[in-house]
Amino acid sequence: MDFSNFLVMRQEIGVIALFVILLIYDIFAAETKAMRYFRPLACILTGAATLLGFLFPGHEAEAFGGMYVTTPVTMLMKNILMLGTFTVFLQAGEWLRKGDVLIREGEFYTITLSTLLGMFLMISAGNFMLLYIGIETASLPAACLAAYNKYKEKSAEAGAKYVLMATLASGVMMFGLSYLYGATGSMYFDDMVPALAVQPMTVLGFVFFFSGLAFKISLVPFHFWAPDVYEGSPTATTAYLSVVSKGAACFVLLITLHHVFGAMTDIWYPMMWVISVLTIIVGNLFAIRQKDIKRFFAYSSVSQAGYIMLGVMQDSPAGLTATIYYVLVYLFSNMAAFGVITAVENATYRTDIAAFDGLSKSNPRLALMMMIALFSLGGIPPLAGFFSKFFIFASAAEAGDYVLVFIALINTVVSLYYYLLIVKAMYINQAADDAVGRIRTDRYNMTSLILCTAGTLITGIASCVYGYIGSVGF
Amino acid sequence: MIPMEHYLIVSSIMFFVGLYGFLSRKNLLAILISIELILNSVEINFSVFNRYLFPEHMEGMFFSLFGIAISAAETAVAIAIIINVYRVTQEIDVRHIDKMKY
Numbered sequence: 385m386d387f388s389n390f391l392v393m394r395q396e397i398g399v400i401a402l403f404v405i406l407l408i409y410d411i412f413a414a415e416t417k418a419m420r421y422f423r424p425l426a427c428i429l430t431g432a433a434t435l436l437g438f439l440f441p442g443h444e445a446e447a448f449g450g451m452y453v454t455t456p457v458t459m460l461m462k463n464i465l466m467l468g469t470f471t472v473f474l475q476a477g478e479w480l481r482k483g484d485v486l487i488r489e490g491e492f493y494t495i496t497l498s499t500l501l502g503m504f505l506m507i508s509a510g511n512f513m514l515l516y517i518g519i520e521t522a523s524l525p526a527a528c529l530a531a532y533n534k535y536k537e538k539s540a541e542a543g544a545k546y547v548l549m550a551t552l553a554s555g556v557m558m559f560g561l562s563y564l565y566g567a568t569g570s571m572y573f574d575d576m577v578p579a580l581a582v583q584p585m586t587v588l589g590f591v592f593f594f595s596g597l598a599f600k601i602s603l604v605p606f607h608f609w610a611p612d613v614y615e616g617s618p619t620a621t622t623a624y625l626s627v628v629s630k631g632a633a634c635f636v637l638l639i640t641l642h643h644v645f646g647a648m649t650d651i652w653y654p655m656m657w658v659i660s661v662l663t664i665i666v667g668n669l670f671a672i673r674q675k676d677i678k679r680f681f682a683y684s685s686v687s688q689a690g691y692i693m694l695g696v697m698q699d700s701p702a703g704l705t706a707t708i709y710y711v712l713v714y715l716f717s718n719m720a721a722f723g724v725i726t727a728v729e730n731a732t733y734r735t736d737i738a739a740f741d742g743l744s745k746s747n748p749r750l751a752l753m754m755m756i757a758l759f760s761l762g763g764i765p766p767l768a769g770f771f772s773k774f775f776i777f778a779s780a781a782e783a784g785d786y787v788l789v790f791i792a793l794i795n796t797v798v799s800l801y802y803y804l805l806i807v808k809a810m811y812i813n814q815a816a817d818d819a820v821g822r823i824r825t826d827r828y829n830m831t832s833l834i835l836c837t838a839g840t841l842i843t844g845i846a847s848c849v850y851g852y853i854g855s856v857g858f
Numbered sequence: 859m860i861p862m863e864h865y866l867i868v869s870s871i872m873f874f875v876g877l878y879g880f881l882s883r884k885n886l887l888a889i890l891i892s893i894e895l896i897l898n899s900v901e902i903n904f905s906v907f908n909r910y911l912f913p914e915h916m917e918g919m920f921f922s923l924f925g926i927a928i929s930a931a932e933t934a935v936a937i938a939i940i941i942n943v944y945r946v947t948q949e950i951d952v953r954h955i956d957k958m959k960y
Contacts, residue, residue, distance in 0.1 A: 513921050520928045524935050531939050540946045541955050543939045548889055551932050552880055555896035558925060559873055562903035562918075569912040571921065612958045 389447040392454055395462050396504050398433050403497040405429065410490030419489070423477045426493045427828060430470045437463040441856065446510065450572055453510035456856045457704070461635045462504050464712050468628040469500050471719045474832035475726045476620035478825070482730070484535055485618075492532065496624060499525045503632035507639070512561050512571045515636070516554070519600070523550040526629060530617040542616025549599065549609040557596025563589035573644050580647050587651055594652070597640075600633035603693065604662040607686050611670075614682035619729055622678050623722035626685040631711040634689070638696045638707055649699065656697045661791050663690030668798045677725055677737050677806070681718070684761065687799060688714055694792060695776045698783050705854045706775040712849070713760070713772040716839035720757035723833040724750050731823040740806060742815025747823050751810045753837050760840045762803040763796050768844030775850065865906040872899035886940045886950040890933065897929040 390397065406426055413419045437459070444455045473493060480489045502521025509515035527550060531543020565571060567586045568579035580586055595606060602610040614622045645652060667687025674680040692714075695707035725735070727750060732739050744751040760769035773796065777789050825833070843849045872895050879892030901922040908918025944950050 513917075513924060516921075517924060517928065520932070524931060527935055527939060531942055534942050535946065537946050538957055540939070540943045541957055544886060544936075544943045544955065547932075547936045547939050548880075548886070548893070551890075551893045551936065552877075552896070554932075555876070555893055555900065558897065558900040559903070561921075562900050562907065565904060565918055565921070566907040566911060570915075571917050615958050
């Protein structure tokens with residue numbers, strides 16, 4: 385056997401190594417003083433892995449007979465997901481040091497890394513079997529993360545809802561894959577492409593396959609799990625699900641739509657058109673009436689997924705670049721917002737929007753960071769969110785789909801309204817009498833906040849970021 | 859020899875019975891059983907396509923094997939979570955697990 389194949393999948397091996405190191409450290413250091421160094425170790429190693437990934441871009445290669453495919457684009461996607469995981473680790477630490485979860489502190493990191501491994505595999509898959517295994521590896525531990533606060537009723541409920549819906553979605557997806565296999569006789573992407581023609585069986589297979597992925601991205605007819613799971617899960621898990629898990633599924637959809645189902649564009653383009661419009665509108669309208677901030681961000685992320693679909697649909701270099709750029713900017717903005725939510729929740733034990741009343745008086749810096757993040761999500765010009773929306777709309781307009789761009793533009797105004805509701809709570813509403821004073825966040829969370837806010841401010845203005853993604857793409 | 863279509867009809871019926879069960883059952887364990895029906899129907903599909911249409915390669919059979927293993931893992935995780943729900947709420951009826959519904 386040729387072991388040099390393994391060198392190609394160095395990012396996966398890096399994640400596995402990280403997983404094993406942390407697991408062994410957790411087992412042997414449990415309930416001793418050495419556990420104090422667990423969190424710095426986990427954060428530094430993950431940060432180093434992210435940095436190394438960005439510093440050494442790889443080249444195009446195949447391993448295991450085409451089962452595993454890696455290109456500079458997929459490596460960039462994985463680095464972005466790794467960056468998201470790194471910020472989640474930075475933010476999760478404070479919550480993991482409290483109450484009944486302390487004894488399970490190490491497990492959070494290892495379970496999160498195993499879902500990340502699944503996402504890496506599904507992005508690099510060259511075969512639908514590996515894709516399926518990757519999706520399962522990503523979604524089963526994610527259910528455990530959702531149910532992590534095991535003495536809280538909401539968390540248990542969120543875990544049950546997530547695991548049942550995820551299994552149903554993967555079952556539906558496998559059913560679609562079985563018909564695709566019946567029609568083409570292979571599970572390899574490259575072998576399926578010539579055999580895929582528009583006929584009832586392949587269309588049926590594609591629609592079922594798409595439904596399974598749409599569940600992961602929480603596109604509209606399949607979004608019903610998202611608000612409940614996001615509200616009930618621990619905040620760190622919510623951030624992870626809304627950024628990393630969603631981003632990975634978007635990347636997979638981007639790859640499979642164009643590489644495998646390229647011949648069926650006439651079938652999926654109208655379908656995706658309707659779904660993205662519905663996703664944007666429904667996400668926006670439901671976000672307006674939310675009272676809980678995590679539920680609010682669930683609907684906000686549903687509508688953001690709709691915007692990402694605008695880029696995913698375009699079969700052009702601009703569409704690909706805009707999608708990756710959008711996910712990167714969305715990662716920075718959303719993680720900055722979740723950093724503030726984590727800080728407020730750790731101090732007040734509340735997640736309703738009213739907990740943010742008068743935050744600008746008691747914690748001006750936290751309120752400012754939250755405002756920057758929200759403005760970026762809404763797409764206000766100097767921030768990165770404006771540029772990511774601009775490029776996504778430009779790629780859709782390039783393809784001549786002006787109606788879709790118009791609908792999305794109108795919805796951007798609606799989304800500004802509800803993002804401003806939180807800014808209003810922070811800057812205009814008076815604080816209640818029992819409001820907390822100055823919140824002291826720990827250094828890790830502060831680092832993640834500074835990292836994400838800097839990312840939100842810089843990635844838009846520094847055109848080299850978009851240029852870099854574009855140069856990697858082609 | 860039994861024609862292929864008969865197998866496909868059985869597996870489709872299994873799939874939609876599972877889907878109906880998922881939507882209509884009120885007990886979390888019954889919902890889990892419905893999902894198992896869906897997964898098993900998929901495995902029948904893969905094996906039948908492999909045996910009748912493409913007997914030269916074993917890809918479908920492999921997918922079935924992996925599918926069986928993964929569905930076992932899924933059941934284990936789901937049952938662990940359902941047990942946890944029962945411990946917290948003393949209830950596995952979905953009509954009472956509605957803390958975040960409204």
